[in-house]
Amino acid sequence: MGEEVTRILIGVNESSLKGYPNPSISSKGAFEWTINKIVRNNVSAFNLLFLHVHFPDQDGYENMDSRGTHLLEYFVNRCNEIGVPCAAWIKEGDPKEVILNEVKRIRPDLLVVGSRGLGPFQKVLVGTVSEFCWKHAECPVMTIKRNADETPRDPVDD
Amino acid sequence: MGEEVTRILIGVNESSLKGYPNPSISSKGAFEWTINKIVRNNVSAFNLLFLHVHFPDQDGYENMDSRGTHLLEYFVNRCNEIGVPCAAWIKEGDPKEVILNEVKRIRPDLLVVGSRGLGPFQKVLVGTVSEFCWKHAECPVMTIKRNADETPRDPVDD
Numbered sequence: 001m002g003e004e005v006t007r008i009l010i011g012v013n014e015s016s017l018k019g020y021p022n023p024s025i026s027s028k029g030a031f032e033w034t035i036n037k038i039v040r041n042n043v044s045a046f047n048l049l050f051l052h053v054h055f056p057d058q059d060g061y062e063n064m065d066s067r068g069t070h071l072l073e074y075f076v077n078r079c080n081e082i083g084v085p086c087a088a089w090i091k092e093g094d095p096k097e098v099i100l101n102e103v104k105r106i107r108p109d110l111l112v113v114g115s116r117g118l119g120p121f122q123k124v125l126v127g128t129v130s131e132f133c134w135k136h137a138e139c140p141v142m143t144i145k146r147n148a149d150e151t152p153r154d155p156v157d158d
Numbered sequence: 159m160g161e162e163v164t165r166i167l168i169g170v171n172e173s174s175l176k177g178y179p180n181p182s183i184s185s186k187g188a189f190e191w192t193i194n195k196i197v198r199n200n201v202s203a204f205n206l207l208f209l210h211v212h213f214p215d216q217d218g219y220e221n222m223d224s225r226g227t228h229l230l231e232y233f234v235n236r237c238n239e240i241g242v243p244c245a246a247w248i249k250e251g252d253p254k255e256v257i258l259n260e261v262k263r264i265r266p267d268l269l270v271v272g273s274r275g276l277g278p279f280q281k282v283l284v285g286t287v288s289e290f291c292w293k294h295a296e297c298p299v300m301t302i303k304r305n306a307d308e309t310p311r312d313p314v315d316d
Contacts, residue, residue: 006195037164037267042200142300
């Protein structure tokens with residue numbers, strides 16, 4: 001069993017906080033969960049693949065290539081510290097469509113996406129990307145919900 | 159990282175085939191996927207917990223305790239061969255409610271459930287247990303869809 005490495009595609013996005021681009025709380029949570037609960041100390045058996053999808057209309061005329069690169073650097077640096085092999089790239093488009101296409105293209109063993117979690121009044125508003133991926137992706141999908149105590153007071157900080 | 163073992167709860171059910179109770183194709187698939195892609199050779203870092211939910215009205219007056227025990231034996235034997243620690247038990251009730259309650263009770267790191275997959279004409283009929291768990295379970299949930307080429311000709315063989 002386990003001749004080839006397990007390739008895990010992790011969809012990551014940035015926090016809406018202004019200023020220097022940081023990974024969102026849910027992206028960080030999904031990454032740390034994958035390391036702590038799945039990869040553990042078996043680093044050479046896994047390959048983490050980070051995909052950031054830039055939705056073109058979202059941020060106007062900012063230099064998003066640079067922001068996305070900074071975002072991915074965070075995860076690549078963490079992987080280097082831990083010693084797990086990784087790759088990272090950016091695509092433009094509608095996140096759920098791009099993620100599904102990338103799953104088709106690179107055929108990971110597992111797709112991990114963070115989710116902001118479904119509050120009682122948010123069910124219809126959030127979770128659309130993760131639910132779409134869960135239903136349609138051609139590989140197993142794991143959704144890591146953010147802990148309730150990590151919900152930022154201001155949704156823009158998410 | 160990874161001081162405590164990763165506890166994975168796997169919901170398993172039996173094939174509807176008559177005769178000796180066998181695990182369903184999707185249960186076997188979920189188990190083998192977990193071993194091959196997640197546990198790999200890091201067997202001492204994981205603990206697999208098998209839950210079979212017996213839905214009382216489903217099979218009339220048969221001796222279901224015995225059937226469920228045989229079903230769980232399959233997975234326990236496989237774990238013993240592989241060398242991964244495990245536990246297994248049976249509960250009665252509505253599968254999706256029981257699985258959610260067991261997640262609350264034992265707090266696994268991950269819930270794995272097999273799914274028959276969604277064929278073009280089956281979307282409204284199947285996937286209810288896995289979708290319910292995915293939406294409501296208080297832990298990350300992974301759904302392993304059965305491969306299309308494993309779909310039995312007769313649904314009763316599922």
